[in-house]
Amino acid sequence: MTKLNSEQDFLTLIDKYFPSENGHVTLGRGDDCSILRSGTDLCISKDLFLEDVHFRRSYFSPADIGYKALAVNISDIAAMGGQPCGFALGLIIPPSLESEFWEPFFQSMSALAKQHGLILAGGDLSGGQYLGISVTVWGEAAGGRFLSRGNAVPGDILFLHGPAGMARTGLLALEESGTKATDFYPECVQAHLRPPMRVAAGIKLAESEHVKGLMDLSDGLARDLPRFLGCCEGSLGARISLDESQLHEEIIHYAESKSISAAEHAFLGGEDYALFGAASADGFAELKAKIPGLHQIGTITGDNKILLNGKEYTAGGFDHFSK
Amino acid sequence: MTKLNSEQDFLTLIDKYFPSENGHVTLGRGDDCSILRSGTDLCISKDLFLEDVHFRRSYFSPADIGYKALAVNISDIAAMGGQPCGFALGLIIPPSLESEFWEPFFQSMSALAKQHGLILAGGDLSGGQYLGISVTVWGEAAGGRFLSRGNAVPGDILFLHGPAGMARTGLLALEESGTKATDFYPECVQAHLRPPMRVAAGIKLAESEHVKGLMDLSDGLARDLPRFLGCCEGSLGARISLDESQLHEEIIHYAESKSISAAEHAFLGGEDYALFGAASADGFAELKAKIPGLHQIGTITGDNKILLNGKEYTAGGFDHFSK
Known part of the structure; x- marks a missing residue:
């Protein structure tokens, strides 16, 4: 098993799987903020994905966890009729999880991000007793408008x-x-x-x-x-x-x-x-x-x-x- | 002590302290996403604020925790030379914390948000064993540009x-x-x-x-x-x-x-x-x-x-x- 001994080890692993620039940001990771390129309204959503609350490691593989933590957020953008653009990632990292966990986790999250053209635009890493993932995702109105809930009338x-x-x-x-x-x-x-x-x-x-x-x-x-x-x-x-x-x-x-x-x-x-x-x-x-x-x-x-x-x-x- | 028995109890408490509309959003809380009003680039940052990692309840009052969880994020916007506009809030809620904790927590966070004109634009609530707060904040370039790190030369x-x-x-x-x-x-x-x-x-x-x-x-x-x-x-x-x-x-x-x-x-x-x-x-x-x-x-x-x-x-x- 391979220990990730520092925040820098994590950042290096993240850089391996996620490009830090694309057309959706004018400033990528590594500063106090990233800067979202935007000339229009954006939709934004934030979800928590926590061990033994939203998933169990007994039957979620590391790759499943990496996929679903991002997917449930992408779905919020899809539910607005939006095109997801990017996300910020907060990780609560228990000391027991070594690189054998994180490599497939990031690989799978990265594949889903790539499939939908999302950039990882910053976030935060912290130790903790239980694995937790906090994602904030934003998107644009590729269909010309956002679709909120409701607005129906009888007969629809x-x-x-x-x-x-x-x-x-x-x-x-x-x-x-x-x-x-x-x-x-x-x-x-x-x-x-x-x-x-x-x-x-x-x-x-x-x-x-x-x-x-x-x-x-x-x-x-x-x-x-x-x-x-x-x-x-x-x-x-x-x-x-x-x-x-x-x-x-x-x-x-x-x-x-x-x-x-x-x-x-x-x-x-x-x-x-x-x-x-x-x-x-x-x-x-x-x-x-x-x-x-x-x-x-x-x-x-x-x-x-x-x-x-x-x-x-x-x-x-x-x-x-x-x- | 007063139990908050459901997600709805929490949402009601949040509504008491945070208005759900202002000029920074065209759609507030309660849908799959909120919609940020934006005609320009936005800066965005996300921080975790976790019990016994970033703060201790033995000497942080509930009001201190509510203040600092949002403050460290506002500071990231200030560090870009930006004007904070709003934030999304993820809460990891241990069952032991009752409304006597959450009232001053939200009151203090709300006072800071009001002071800087921030709207609370959604987020996520979840149970958990340790108190944790995940904030994503965004801001505009009120000074005409954002200030990243660096760009200095000898003599500066x-x-x-x-x-x-x-x-x-x-x-x-x-x-x-x-x-x-x-x-x-x-x-x-x-x-x-x-x-x-x-x-x-x-x-x-x-x-x-x-x-x-x-x-x-x-x-x-x-x-x-x-x-x-x-x-x-x-x-x-x-x-x-x-x-x-x-x-x-x-x-x-x-x-x-x-x-x-x-x-x-x-x-x-x-x-x-x-x-x-x-x-x-x-x-x-x-x-x-x-x-x-x-x-x-x-x-x-x-x-x-x-x-x-x-x-x-x-x-x-x-x-x-x-x-």
């Missing part, structure tokens, strides 16, 4: 780009069986460890005048849908259809093994980082044709109720469905 | 705005005597707990064509001076004069009590957040007249050596002074 289509419930299935299987979960739920495990980013779809959604609002599913439809509706004026509701034929076969399999409803399980979801939004009904066919994978999961109503497959959902959860 | 004046060595004296006294340190070193303790921010001076420095480069003293002159020189081309050196008559009487008193050199103690410094930079010799008198408190501490040389009060300083430290 609710759509998803990406799955609901796969990451939750992966998480629960990993918590139950550790890395063996991969044998039975390979795609759901992957969806939890390495959620795919939907930047291109987000930008196309921002380009379309038919799209009203957008967010990403980080806490699951059950929690994120009321937040989306809450950003609209008036007392909106929604009718959601999650047909078993639309759900991934691993979700169906998992739900059957636990004797639970696959649709309710998918509705609870969490960490899918699918894009979730509303579009006008008359423009949705055109939108679907332009963005492969976009699919309707419901409609906006004006009755202040959330129905899942025809049954009313209340904030208390599925134990309290009205009959 | 090295200046300070603020003290060297007071925060180190305060820190060592607090580590030795806890809160009783205040009885003997009241101003040095205050300099460690509540370093004053030098935003106005930084902007005035950026406005002057005589100023070559600027940084803030976060690690002390001994470590920060070589970093400053390293950003210049060529093999620059510096002659530093730290006369005892210029040092705070509490530093002199501390050094005498430990039988150490007050000048060397001040040169080691750390966490003073004084502004440190270089200016052309012919413009320095004019600069000093414009910026109260600015004072010369040395000159840039071309001989690749650092002399403190005439004695050569090497990276090994003061035990290795050449005779």
Whole structure:
């Protein structure tokens, strides 16, 4: 095992994996601040990714941790219909982690950054007892505007780009069986460890005048849908259809093994980082044709109720469905 | 004691202390991203502020922690000659901390933010075993340009705005005597707990064509001076004069009590957040007249050596002074 003995060792490793200049900054790492090149508004987001809170090292490889710590932030930019430009990185570094951990961690984070054209523009390193990663990411409105949540009206289509419930299935299987979960739920495990980013779809959604609002599913439809509706004026509701034929076969399999409803399980979801939004009904066919994978999961109503497959959902959860 | 039982309790408390809109954002907190209003380049910095790494709760009050977590970030903007605009806040929250901690924490952070016109533009909350604060701050070039480190040439004046060595004296006294340190070193303790921010001076420095480069003293002159020189081309050196008559009487008193050199103690410094930079010799008198408190501490040389009060300083430290 190879010790990283100083801050300079870390900075050298970071320089190996991340270029310090690109068109998104006029001053890169190494000064009191970096300088973001900007002639327009920027969107910005900041997330914490902490050991034993957001991930476990028992089933997240170093490369998975490096990927997901940055990915969950990129997803916030995608959820604004933005193009990510760069990020700042804060690392809380436990003394036990040696270069065998950090090389694949940075390699994987760097590959994701490169894929989306992000520059690493500074940050902070500190010792600590538990591994923690704090990322701040910024982006531009490549689609001509940013898409906030809400802005929907009754009759609008609710759509998803990406799955609901796969990451939750992966998480629960990993918590139950550790890395063996991969044998039975390979795609759901992957969806939890390495959620795919939907930047291109987000930008196309921002380009379309038919799209009203957008967010990403980080806490699951059950929690994120009321937040989306809450950003609209008036007392909106929604009718959601999650047909078993639309759900991934691993979700169906998992739900059957636990004797639970696959649709309710998918509705609870969490960490899918699918894009979730509303579009006008008359423009949705055109939108679907332009963005492969976009699919309707419901409609906006004006009755202040959330129905899942025809049954009313209340904030208390599925134990309290009205009959 | 009053428990904060949910993320919503925290968000409500944050809303109580921080307005969610001002001219620096076009979209405030509560969406996937906030949107920064910007027609020009922005400078950005990110720091971690972690319990038992950067502060101790045994002698930092909740209000001190809230102040300093934001202050060290504002200082990075000041060190670019920038005007801070806003910040994003990541909190790692141990379950033991109740609202009696968080009220003064947010109140103090909010007072500092208000003083400098900063908006809180989002962030992230998470549970954790140790208290940690991760701040990302951004700013604009109110002085017409940003000041990076370096850019000095032989003959330039090295200046300070603020003290060297007071925060180190305060820190060592607090580590030795806890809160009783205040009885003997009241101003040095205050300099460690509540370093004053030098935003106005930084902007005035950026406005002057005589100023070559600027940084803030976060690690002390001994470590920060070589970093400053390293950003210049060529093999620059510096002659530093730290006369005892210029040092705070509490530093002199501390050094005498430990039988150490007050000048060397001040040169080691750390966490003073004084502004440190270089200016052309012919413009320095004019600069000093414009910026109260600015004072010369040395000159840039071309001989690749650092002399403190005439004695050569090497990276090994003061035990290795050449005779």
